[in-house]
Amino acid sequence: MNITEANITNNNGLLSKEEKEPVIICKDLTKKFGDFVAVDHITFEVNKGEIFGFLGANGAGKTTAMRMLSGLIYPTSGQASVAGFDVYHKQEKIKKNIGYMSQRFSLYDNLSPLENITFYGGVYGVPRKEIKERSRLLIEQLGLQNEANKLVASLPLGWKQKLAFSVAIFHEPKIVFLDEPTGGVDPITRRQFWDMIYEAASRGITIFVTTHYMDEAEYCNRITIMVDGKIEALDTPGNLKRIYNENSINDVFYKLARKATREE
Amino acid sequence: MKKLRFLLEKEFKQIFRDKSIVAMIFVLPIMQLGILPIAMDFEVKQVNIVIIDNDHSPLSSKLINKIGASGYFKLLAYEPSFRQGLEYLKSSEADIVLEIPNSFEKNLIKENAAKVNLTVDAINGTKSSMGSSYLTSVIADFNNNIQIFQNKNIVQPVIINIENSTWFNPYANYSWFIVPGILAFLLTIFAGSISATNIVREKEMGTIEQINVSPIKKWQFLLGKLIPFWVMGMIILTIGLLVGIIFYKIRPIGSIPMMYALSGIYLIALLGFGLFIATISNNQLQAMFISFFFIMIFALMSGLFTSIESMPEWARIISHSLPITYFIKALRMIILKGSSFADIQYIFVILIGYAIGLNGLAILNYRKTT
Known part of the structure; x- marks a missing residue:
């Protein structure tokens, strides 16, 4: 329905080569913690408006890769630029242009949804007047009218995650990084969540998302499968299924992830 | 500057929603100043x-x-x-x-x-x-x-009679000595631990990562924490002074605006100390242990209970490297002696130095990218 349509249009958009405009460029990016190589020479590009999926078992290095790209940790070696800014020296410039939703719920529990939107909007420099207007609209879209002034702590997890995503893209970033955004969320809410992701992508926001739900991987324009810190495969879901001769991304993933030697 | 306003809005809301912190502002000075000086009396009566x-x-x-x-x-x-x-x-x-x-x-x-x-x-x-x-x-x-x-006819030896006159504390009342000291210590406990545990709590909750990934400047974030706690510290100081006046009849003789200025600077220094602790600890337990390690040293080495002059040389050196030593001294001078700015000018300079140094250290040590 909604999702499959959007999927097709986005895929078509990608196929026309002249529209390609990389917003994340990553070359041999590596992160070591002592002797442990969390991320091992990963190379890829993500284009503007793309939904880029990052798949991998727990401990495969997805989060570490994402944290390097969002300027939270320094890479050990390799190069990367995000929104045109180098990850070694221009992290603060990167931070202006990205949204980030971490694995852990990171809104303030003892503030209301409205107060959280206002705070994070303000931190990213959205003018107060604009915050006022748009936050009202956003609360309506999320169906949180009755909860707008209650504390976030009292919301169900699915609503919290949708709110956290809305907050992460409130300042209209070029790229949004989502680290397992739907962990522990029911299937219906996950579906709604992906509708929101498609809506954001249609506005030109690039989506970089990690997940270990294989059905979600099918929603992405392109996916990367990470095993033990290395990129094992990178293509559209359709191409991957064809290359590995499997019926679903789930089976492709099992084929590749079986090689993993790293324990969680 | 606009961003700072958003930060302050958030911090004040969170603080005043936390009933235990609000209770602490009032209960801490009344309990500590109302009870401790009465118990801690060195006067020998029986x-x-x-x-x-x-x-x-x-x-x-x-x-x-x-x-x-x-x-x-x-x-x-x-x-x-x-x-x-x-x-x-x-x-x-x-x-x-x-x-x-x-x-x-x-x-x-x-x-x-x-x-x-x-x-x-x-x-x-x-x-x-x-x-x-x-x-x-x-x-x-x-x-x-x-x-x-x-009634023997003995020649009385010439007796030198010593007449004592006690200045600044005419009845040699121990509470006069200890109340300003405890007030100083109270501000120290408060400022030295609250900023540390508050930031570390954001680390534990994971919200600090959301801050670190935003374009907010380090100094903006830290200042956003410092200002609300500074205001709370000044409230505690005011309540403490009122307890002193009402319970112990200790009316500050010296300039009250000067005392507030001095306390304000001291609070900035100690809050900076707490912020620095926050940058080196990963959880609230660590932060509490580190800050209480230092607060114990502050209590015992600052001349709060004992005289610094009678400490051994090495202890005097430690004592004179603690900001609280100067603060207690100046607070006693202002409240009991009515000392003028000229008398405690050097203490102002020292405390401003600590305020800049400790907060600078906190900003330097705080990393948005690790």
Whole structure:
């Protein structure tokens, strides 16, 4: 329905080569913690408006890769630029242009949804007047009218995650990084969540998302499968299924992830 | 600057939603200042004494009466032998054992001199030295009266009379000394731990990562934390001063705006110290341990209870490297002595140095990208 349509249009958009405009460029990016190589020479590009999926078992290095790209940790070696800014020296410039939703719920529990939107909007420099207007609209879209002034702590997890995503893209970033955004969320809410992701992508926001739900991987324009810190495969879901001769991304993933030697 | 307003809005909302913090602002100064100074009184009021009178003479009973009437001593028991008297000292019931020898009256009349035996439990140093000096002065007084009573024509030695006059604290009231000190210590406990645990809590909750991934500047974030706690510290100071006035009648003699200025600078320094602790700890337990390690040193080395001048050289060096030492000193000077700005100018300079240094260290050590 909604999702499959959007999927097709986005895929078509990608196929026309002249529209390609990389917003994340990553070359041999590596992160070591002592002797442990969390991320091992990963190379890829993500284009503007793309939904880029990052798949991998727990401990495969997805989060570490994402944290390097969002300027939270320094890479050990390799190069990367995000929104045109180098990850070694221009992290603060990167931070202006990205949204980030971490694995852990990171809104303030003892503030209301409205107060959280206002705070994070303000931190990213959205003018107060604009915050006022748009936050009202956003609360309506999320169906949180009755909860707008209650504390976030009292919301169900699915609503919290949708709110956290809305907050992460409130300042209209070029790229949004989502680290397992739907962990522990029911299937219906996950579906709604992906509708929101498609809506954001249609506005030109690039989506970089990690997940270990294989059905979600099918929603992405392109996916990367990470095993033990290395990129094992990178293509559209359709191409991957064809290359590995499997019926679903789930089976492709099992084929590749079986090689993993790293324990969680 | 606009971003700072958003930060402050958020912090104030969170603080005043946390009932335990609001309670702390009011309960902490009232409890600590209302109760501790009364309990922590070094004045010796009741010295327990056991007397062994081997003489049983009119003069010895006169001496005993005089001791009993002095008001400092509580006569626990009369014992027939010194050994039995000593038992009271061993069991810590008595502080002093006074033994009057059997030839006391005879010697006093015949030789114009007599000896008594004073045995003092010196475990509690203050009580024992005060007690024995009270007793010595009672005996000396008794001695003078005896000589007058006997009306002997002896040449009185020239006596230099020392008249004490106590300045700034005319009744030598211990609470006057300790209340400003405890007020300073209160601000130290508050500022030294609250900023540390608050930021570390954001680390534990994971919200700090959301801050670190935003374009907010390090100094904006830290200032957003510092200002609300500074305001709370000033409220605690005000309540503390009111408790001092109402409970202890300690009305600050010196300039109150100057005292607020000094306290404001001190709070910035200590909050910076807390912020620095936050940058080096990963959880609230660590932060609490580190800050209480230092707060203990502050309490014992700052001259809060004891005199810095009587510390050994190395301890004096430590004491003079702690900001609280200067703050307590200046607070006492302003409140009790009414010292002027010129008197404590150097303390202002030192505390401003600490404020800049500690906050600078916190900003330097705080990393948005690790």
